[in-house]
Amino acid sequence: xxxxxxxxxxxxxxxxxxxxxxxxxxxxxxxxxxxxxxxxxxxxxxxxxxxxxxxxxxxxxxxxxxxxxxxxxxxxxxxxxxxxxxxxxxxxxxxxxxxxxxxxxxxxxxxxxxxxxxxxxxxxxxxxxxxxxxxxxxxxxxxxxxxxxxxxxxxxxxxxxxxxxxxxxxxxxxxxxxxxxxxxxxxxxxxxxxxxxxxxxxxxxxxxxxxxxxxxxxxxxxxxxxxxxxxxxxxxxxxxxxxxxxxxxxxxxxxxxxxxxxxxxxxxxxxxxxxxxxxxxxxxxxxxxxxxxxxxxxxxxxxxxxxxxxxxxxxxxxxxxxxxxxxxxxxxxxxxxxxxxxxxxxxxxxxxxxxxxxxxxxxxxxxxxxxxxxxxxxxxxxxxxxxxxxxxxxxxxxxxxxxxxxxxxxxxxxxxxxxxxxxxxxxxxxxxxxxxxxxxxxxxxxxxxxxxxxxxxxxxxxxxxxxxxxxxxxxxxxxxxxxxxxxxx
Amino acid sequence: xxxxxxxxxxxxxxxxxxxxxxxxxxxxxxxxxxxxxxxxxxxxxxxxxxxxxxxxxxxxxxxxxxxxxxxxxxxxxxxxxxxxxxxxxxxxxxxxxxxxxxxxxxxxxxxxxxxxxxxxxxxxxxxxxxxxxxxxxxxxxxxxxxxxxxxxxxxxxx
Numbered sequence: 001x002x003x004x005x006x007x008x009x010x011x012x013x014x015x016x017x018x019x020x021x022x023x024x025x026x027x028x029x030x031x032x033x034x035x036x037x038x039x040x041x042x043x044x045x046x047x048x049x050x051x052x053x054x055x056x057x058x059x060x061x062x063x064x065x066x067x068x069x070x071x072x073x074x075x076x077x078x079x080x081x082x083x084x085x086x087x088x089x090x091x092x093x094x095x096x097x098x099x100x101x102x103x104x105x106x107x108x109x110x111x112x113x114x115x116x117x118x119x120x121x122x123x124x125x126x127x128x129x130x131x132x133x134x135x136x137x138x139x140x141x142x143x144x145x146x147x148x149x150x151x152x153x154x155x156x157x158x159x160x161x162x163x164x165x166x167x168x169x170x171x172x173x174x175x176x177x178x179x180x181x182x183x184x185x186x187x188x189x190x191x192x193x194x195x196x197x198x199x200x201x202x203x204x205x206x207x208x209x210x211x212x213x214x215x216x217x218x219x220x221x222x223x224x225x226x227x228x229x230x231x232x233x234x235x236x237x238x239x240x241x242x243x244x245x246x247x248x249x250x251x252x253x254x255x256x257x258x259x260x261x262x263x264x265x266x267x268x269x270x271x272x273x274x275x276x277x278x279x280x281x282x283x284x285x286x287x288x289x290x291x292x293x294x295x296x297x298x299x300x301x302x303x304x305x306x307x308x309x310x311x312x313x314x315x316x317x318x319x320x321x322x323x324x325x326x327x328x329x330x331x332x333x334x335x336x337x338x339x340x341x342x343x344x345x346x347x348x349x350x351x352x353x354x355x356x357x358x359x360x361x362x363x364x365x366x367x368x369x370x371x372x373x374x375x376x377x378x379x380x381x382x383x384x385x386x387x388x389x390x391x392x393x394x395x396x397x398x399x400x401x402x403x404x405x406x407x408x409x410x411x412x413x414x415x416x417x418x419x420x421x422x423x424x425x426x427x428x429x430x431x432x433x434x435x436x437x438x439x440x441x442x443x444x445x446x447x448x449x450x451x452x453x454x455x456x457x458x459x460x461x462x463x464x465x466x467x468x469x470x471x472x473x474x475x476x477x478x479x480x481x482x483x484x485x486x487x488x489x
Numbered sequence: 490x491x492x493x494x495x496x497x498x499x500x501x502x503x504x505x506x507x508x509x510x511x512x513x514x515x516x517x518x519x520x521x522x523x524x525x526x527x528x529x530x531x532x533x534x535x536x537x538x539x540x541x542x543x544x545x546x547x548x549x550x551x552x553x554x555x556x557x558x559x560x561x562x563x564x565x566x567x568x569x570x571x572x573x574x575x576x577x578x579x580x581x582x583x584x585x586x587x588x589x590x591x592x593x594x595x596x597x598x599x600x601x602x603x604x605x606x607x608x609x610x611x612x613x614x615x616x617x618x619x620x621x622x623x624x625x626x627x628x629x630x631x632x633x634x635x636x637x638x639x640x641x642x643x644x645x646x647x
Contacts, residue, residue, distance in 0.1 A: 246518060281571040323578075366528075367525075
């Protein structure tokens, strides 16, 4: 099957003859040598040669993306777009000055977990159940989202040194997102850098001296549990109802009905009734169509004991009012955007300047809800430790360097309101002060707290996130480390 | 008086349909359900119930008062639902041209019903027979509209 796949597909515009100077040329190369898995994200690298403005369209199953570029004669431009994995990705380019090119990129979708092996060592034995795929540094993607194609990565220092800046940033993002990675033969400095950047307290990262040690190190990583936050789509349980558009429609309908009743009383002619009914219909429709999109952003982040990075999942739910083409901006601060459920007729607009999807266009209608899911990580400086304090109480100490804002302690199936705590100070939680969950985030915190552990829930400030409405909510759930030495004191 | 009667009857018909649609949509928004099928159902109910009402009331009014009275009663019954129709169309997947075509057909139906009532009035001349016959014919037309409504349901996304 592998032989049948052309991993680097060259498509020269449909012209049969040799291309003339300035003719549009399009080359598409998939990341991971074309390997991916169903439902995952991969990446396509596009090289466009020609002149003038060129519009590129990429279609992969239900995923449709567009990008605009302006190559100069003799200087092809390069774009690397994350796309949904599909058996075939169709890429088309059209120049404003005329000329078009089209190419099909076949992908190999594996059923088994994929192990990307980016090392020259030939005698590597992949753990059972994995499908190893040998790669070179150039096969690695430039976006962290495209690392969704693989399930583990073995990479050596030589390949690491060959990565360009975008690839390197993407790899750091993968490691930060708790992606499993074994680094082979790296210097202590490089290993320390990646260990520092690794999410989940480094439980998914290992550095070994030789390639022979890599399989055992990977097997060790697989034995470690890596907790992940709840799925972004599941965050709808903590969302508030989006009823702004509904209220507007009720208001418009009542106003129209009142207008018709008044018209019936004071202007009983048929012509006047027809004009009033048409005016009320157009007016109500126009009022509803002119309303802005109502969005609600929900972010749920979790950090384990000693974690430097919190893993987050986010849900951006937009309720539309406008019938027809509606453009939804994608917040730059949130990583790996994707539709939470199938989005018919959606087009994702790639921003070549920002190297991310900047907006998604959908064929909207009144009351339609479009949900976009995100996932990534951000650094946290908070650290907590807890110990039993006798008489059914526990003490939680602020082990970080900054003040804690007020939050909620989740412990033994109960919630305890917690005031702000200074660094080094303790908060004594009494079972008598415990309450049941009165809010959806509180219920979520209880559900996410393992038996025997203590977590603290804080609201997140979503102010810096663009396009986050006032109704948006963000939460950080931090698991406190158990103080073994002082436990039971 | 005929216009007022037609408009009030039209509003009384549109009101429960609109209330049902808005309440059902509210429930769907709260539970993450689809709202387009509800809008399609509202469009369909409006497109089926109005010709039934027009058939029963318009025919009888025209039989009693002539074509003008019939048209003045029947047409407002169709017009009264236009604001609700516009809002439901915005929430549906039905194409505008099909919704407009159904509305044009309903207006034509209202005029034809008025013409039929007018014809009955002139054909029978005896008021004792005109009113019951117009009522029976109106009910038959309404039943016909009920039975035939399934034909244009797919056009409205139902």
